[in-house]
Amino acid sequence: MQAAKVKAKDMVSSAKEKAKEGSAEVQGKAGKAAATTHGEKEMAKEEERARKGQADAQMHQEKAEHRADAAARRHGTAGTRGHHGPVGTPVAPDPAYPASGWHPAAEKYI
Template identity: 50%
Template sequence: MRSAKEKVKDMASTAKEKVTEGTAKTQEKAEKATAHTHKEREMAHEKEKAREAEAKAQLHLEKAEHRADTAAPGHGVGRVPLTKHAHGTGPTGTYTAPGGTYPTGEKYL
């Protein structure tokens, strides 16, 4: 399951891509309006398609980066490992307690 942070980043990237596509369409309209020949109009259309393709490629690249950030080592840092014991014995002759390490005397053995 994807994390909420990853979903938010993906939504922001998608919105950014939509804005870029809208800008490309607006630029195409402006170029077509100023074009004098049919060939210039065709070139404006081809530029618009290239801009849209570039925006889509950028979206996929950003989404891949979001996945890589989520899968990076250290994700979820701060969790306590389940295999670690709170109490236990240390080197021979010592006992590890929550307050510290105490030497064991022979009278305690």
């Protein structure tokens, strides 16, 4: 189930990246069309590449965060299958039996 969630989140991140790349491409074409000199056209081309690179880097960062979140959830319960709290959680003492050390379960008859 967790793998499906990670995969779905990755698909959303990829879709966002594709949308940002498309936006960068449109802005790059508009910049190239508005440019009058060769230098301005090169500058528009470089800006387009930078925007696409930034979108790609952001997608990879989001995917890494998805993996880290999934790993943190998986390792939070040490093999208890979610039925108990994390390992090391202190258990509150039973007020019916003071700290004298005696407990009825300790006197089992065989």
